[in-house]
Amino acid sequence: MKKLYNIALCYQGITEDKSKVSNYITYIEDFKAQIKYIINLGYRLVFPKEFYNWYKNNNFLKQDICMIRFEGGLKSIMPAIVWLIENKLFFGISIIASREKSGVPEEGYLSWDELNGILGSGFCEIISHSYNLKNFDLAKQGNNIISVPVLELPAYFDNGLNLYLKGDSVPYFDRTIVESAKAFPIIGTDINTNNLIKSSIQFITPKSFDGVLLRLWACLAYPVSTGYNAQIRVSINQEEVYSGDFNAISYPGNIQWPEMEFVTINFNKEFYFEQGKKYNIEFETLNIGNSSFRVYAINNGDNNIILKTSFLNGDNLDGLVPCIIIGDGSGSSWTLEQYSNYVNRDCEQFRGATNKYLKYKKDITQYAYPYGAYLANKDGNSISSVLTDVLSKNGFLGGFTVYPSRIYDNRESEYIIPSIAVYGNRSNDIILNNISAYIGQLFEEIDLKNIIWQGILGYDEEDFVESNKLNIIGVTKIENYKKKYKSQLLFKDIDLEEVRNQDLSVIVNGYDGININCNTNADLNYIVDLSNMFKRYRKKLELTINIKIFDTQMTNFSFINFFNILNNCFLFNFKVINNNKNNFSNSVDSLIKIVNNICTTKEKQKIMISYNTDSIFNQSNNISELSLNEAIIKAIQLGVKIQSDNIDYFYTANNISCFMNTSNGLNKLSNKIKQNGLGGISLY
Structure with a gap:
């Protein structure tokens, strides 16, 4: 069984009448189907505190875990609660303590007596959803005044x-x-x-x-x-x-x-x-x-x-x-101090209410942000210490958002643990599909055997590798080619235009070799001369070259010159741009056909084919590149089904389309390379 991706699911209301589903109200049978799907894949349902401990400590778990929580403490969740307790499944309820009042709760919310009854089962853990901060205020963002959740910015x-x-x-x-x-x-x-x-x-x-x-x-x-x-x-x-x-x-x-x-x-x-x-x-x-x-x-x-x-x-x-x-x-x-004081007062009120009315005194150590919103650092990349200091001071050790990012080894703060908000008015087919993509079940395991892998992994490449690594048992990571095959060699990466403007002897000084990136305007004849110079300097040359160069220049460029480049290279890496699934497949097939016709077995082993790890996102003809993680997040947020064709995965929605580059497409390329005796794959 695959080692899948741990997941947190967030629900609000539940209904037993399918005609009454809405954005935040899920049909009970859909809820059961979603939980059964997770369990049948081998997941163990855990308390929020255990999910937090795994996230914070990054400890290896033999069994995949899932945390489910109900946001807000709505009375309508009781059918789901009864079912979970009957099946001895753990869950969390995040409560807004002010809504429970001292005796009779606000309409539609669980009372303290009902919460105590649920806690008495031993299968529920309470999370703070604030005392009374599930609200909006006005805040300044740049030159604009906008309406935002209270915790997001100072009022x-x-x-x-x-x-x-x-x-x-x-x-x-x-x-x-x-x-x-x-x-x-x-x-x-x-x-x-x-x-x-x-x-x-x-x-x-x-x-x-x-x-x-x-x-x-x-x-x-x-x-x-x-x-x-x-x-x-x-x-x-x-x-x-x-x-x-x-x-x-x-x-x-x-x-x-x-x-x-x-x-x-x-x-x-x-x-x-x-x-x-x-x-x-x-x-x-x-x-x-x-x-x-x-x-x-x-x-x-x-x-x-x-x-x-x-x-x-x-x-x-x-x-x-x-x-x-x-x-x-x-x-x-407000100043940050005024913001902090207001949040601190709310935390103290929450503690006062739960200490007074909850009979089962399990420590409440987790916080679920109202609307998933929190105060971020100035760079917007993580949560502000102004907020985490207040939460920590009041005994809250971790915080849950409703942003469906996927967790890697390089985790964010334990105060912004991601989870998927499940919307009740989306079809169960789409929800299960999105969950399957998130946990990695939808995608193939990467076949790492009998092929060379290359790539100096930046953020997006690591994102791709880590995303697909989750499907692999017993393999820690796609190894960096330079580390594995050239561990004793020191290479310098440089663009072709930089080489033109410098003395080659100066460039190669102190290095065993150079990796030169050639754009689509590169002159193939100049590259022939360059490869000959490297041979004279007894330095190793690795070329990364866009296949489009040969599309435009091969008519004036002999195969003999191509052989000269190939013979003088340590590696020859063809970059085939896979931002169009059909064009990519056709280009690879055409390239392999040419290589099989003109190259010996030894020469073919020098040839690498690049694979773009980014997904191509098109919104109203505005094209951008997303990491695989980001592409999956977008699909979940849009509520669209991720579909496959004979090449790879994709999804569409109104004026949006996304061609996803996943392990499935990578495996197809890997099989072609192995079948035709080429050197390997380079990720970029």
Whole structure:
């Protein structure tokens, strides 16, 4: 059985009614099929703490492991929990401790008594999902102010007028503000009547300022998780300040209006608000759609604000104020210390709640970031010590994200352990396919026998090797050719143009040989002269040359010259660009046919063929190269099936296509090389 890749899976809600699946609600039978698939491949389900220990210590495990967790502590997961316990399978539940309250939880969440019952089975481990940080705020990113999960960046505070918050005892985004909020429909369509929504907010401003934007704190749309591209008009005291788009956003598996986060409307022109004067902001939707966009409305004791909406049969809005900020275009951000203090306070509240209400006092040492978001270093490459210091101080040793990267020996921080978020509205066929690709089951084992492998492995090449290494039993790594076959020789890598501009005796001084990379514009006749010079210097020459050179120059270039180059070379490496699966296969076949016709057995053993380890990603004709790891991540995020043809794997989605270079294509090339007696393969 293959040694596969350890995996962490993240679920939110579960339903026993297939018609009620959604982005974050998985059908129970699909859930069971996914777990059975993992188990049938030989995986052992483990507690989150054990998965963390493996990740942190990088210890070898004879049996592959899988960690599953349920995000948020939703009550709907009970059918899955019962099934897991009946089958004696371990799992984790990440809870938002504030949602459980002291006795009766918020609607849709597990109570403390229910959690204690689950913990009593011995098969569950609790993870922190924060006390109350599953929320969005505003943050500055470059020159833009964006809506982000609270943990992602220090919060930004607008100058201007906040219509709903009095004082600064809590920040404007704190979820306690809206825990008892109603919904104020302001934009879209009343689907009950199919009428366009008109709404207004009447208030007296306590200060004078220039308004340039609105920040709308969105609650759930109606119906939930819907939205459309609306055309709207916003007026203040009958003076138009905005006319234009109010668009839905593309999320994984759905297109909808933002919910439970801040949405900005930038005015087309500045509007002056004068202290003590009455104003009326009117919203008018101009086109019919499938949804109503709503903002939180709360009772803060201010009876001077009047809300009106044409939406029928909604919440009673008497005495409520809208969660809206009118900004003047300026503001400031929290310092890292203020950010740290806010997170620390939340961690302490989580500890206080769980210590008080959980009867089974297993240490809670793992943290699952709300929305998978965390504060990164300035370079964006890893998690910030500002956040890890706070978590460590509060006893959290590791953290789980919902980013499906694949774990190699060169691990990231144990505070950003990757996992796959399973979306319930994707077909089970696609989910199982994506899991199969992630763990390496989908791809062949690399055949390393009886062939020379070459390659100075950079990041992408290592990514390819490590990705496929997971399918290989008893083989540690594709060995670097230079290390294995030229361990006593010192080679220098250089481009052909650099050779032209320097004295060859200076270039080769101190080296046993040179590896020269030739681009498609290289002159083959010059390469013949160069190879003769190397022979005189008694230095070893390795040439990496693009096969396209021969396509354009061979008519004026004799086979005798080709033999001269080959005889003077230590190795002759043909780079065949495999960014088009059909062209690559045809080019290799054509090359092998020529080599078989003109080369002796000894000469053929000097010839290497390059294999590009990158996958070719095409989005709207914008082509980029991705590592195999990145290509698999993209497929999982897009929710598309990875398919195979007679050459290698690929996937497509709308305006996207990706040709993947995997072990399958590499093995096909390896077999051709071995069958025809060529020297080997060079990875690049």
